[in-house]
Amino acid sequence: MRKCLALFIIFIFMGILGCGSSPSGTVKDFYKYVEKGEVNKASDLISKPGKELMNQLGGANNALIHTNEVISKKGGIKNIEILNEDTKGDISNIKFQITYGNGSTTIDSQKLIKEDGKWKIAVSK
Numbered sequence: 001m002r003k004c005l006a007l008f009i010i011f012i013f014m015g016i017l018g019c020g021s022s023p024s025g026t027v028k029d030f031y032k033y034v035e036k037g038e039v040n041k042a043s044d045l046i047s048k049p050g051k052e053l054m055n056q057l058g059g060a061n062n063a064l065i066h067t068n069e070v071i072s073k074k075g076g077i078k079n080i081e082i083l084n085e086d087t088k089g090d091i092s093n094i095k096f097q098i099t100y101g102n103g104s105t106t107i108d109s110q111k112l113i114k115e116d117g118k119w120k121i122a123v124s125k
Helices: 002-012 023-036 039-043 048-056 060-073
Strands: 077-088 091-100 105-115 118-121
Touching (some): 023 091, 023 105
Antiparallel strands (some): 077 091, 105 118
16 A cells, blocks of 8 residues: 555656646646755645645655655656646646656646645645
8 A cells, every 4th residue: 555655656746847826837836846855845735635644654755755866866857748737616637748857758647726725736545
C-alpha cells in the first residue's frame, strides 16, 4: 500500500512551471516549488484534506522532498506542456506532459479543487 501511494505521490509531484490564478497555473506553481525544493510553498498549494491524508501516510514534506530528488535525478524540468484543462465549477482536471533535462517524458493528470477561493492540489488514495 505504501509503495503504491509513494509512486502515486511521485507522479503527482513531478514538476511544472507557471502562475496560480488558474487550475493549470496552480499546478505549474506547485511543481516549480517542488523542483526548487521549496517544500513549504508547495505544501501551501495542497488542499487541506490532501495534507491530512499525506500526513497520515508519512508526511507531505517527506513526499515533496523525495519528489524533488526524483526530478533532480532526471536533470530537472525542461518543459511542461498542458495537454488538457477540464474545469467544471470548483473541480478541475489537468492533463500534462513533463519533459525532463535528460530527455525523458511523463504524461500525467492532476485533480484540483477550489478551496477558500483558491485552486489547490487534490490528493486521494
